[in-house]
Amino acid sequence: MIGSDGTIGWLTAAMDFRIAASKGMTVLAIVSYPSISEDDRHWIESVRAKHDPQATRIGVHFTLVFPIDASPAAVAAEVAAVAAAARPIPFTIRRARAVADVVGTGCHVFLVPREGRVEIATLHDRLYQGALRPYLRADIPFTPHMTIAAGSDLAECEGLIQELSLDHRTVQGALRRIELVNLETPRVDSSATFVLGASGGVE
DSSP: OBBTTSOBOHHHHHHHHHHHHHTTOOEEEEEEOOEEOHHHHHHHHHHHHHHOTTTTTSOSOEEEEEEEEOOHHHHHHHHHHHHHHSOOEEEEEEEEEEEEBSSSSOEEEEEEEEETHHHHHHHHHHHTSSTTGGGOOTTSOOOOOEEEEEESSHHHHHHHHHHTTGGGOOEEEEEOEEEEEETTSSSOEEEEEEETTOTTOBO
């Protein structure tokens, strides 16, 4: 599922890669679970519980590498090196965006950072520079975001933003770790955790 701004919807991407999983491939992604206040986490997850079909599978997150079929051992060392060379990324979110899917009439609501956006995009780019480069969709611009809701069309998603006052709340936090996650389980599992800026990277 590709949004009109070039972002890829997690749900459809994961569904597509379950086909690969059925053929014996390991389905991986790289995400960052943000460090945010408990109040903000409770608010976000309460919205997701009602409006995001993926809420029961994975906690709120930034996706940095979208689903791929690969061996964790084949990419872990490179991901560790990228993480070790990076630094924690503070961010501030001040707005929500309704993003329509290019195919079909579906839509998602994204929480989009203002401060920290460039740094998150840079981390995404670095993760795709080596072994993962063949998986990069260069024709799809990357927009850092946390998905908070999904809808059947753009009007529904825009209505949710207004109804839930999503544009009137500021969320501050930081990305301190990145996770190599396995998408083949009902609840997304972490295969490895890498601390940003830590020597050796792996936690």
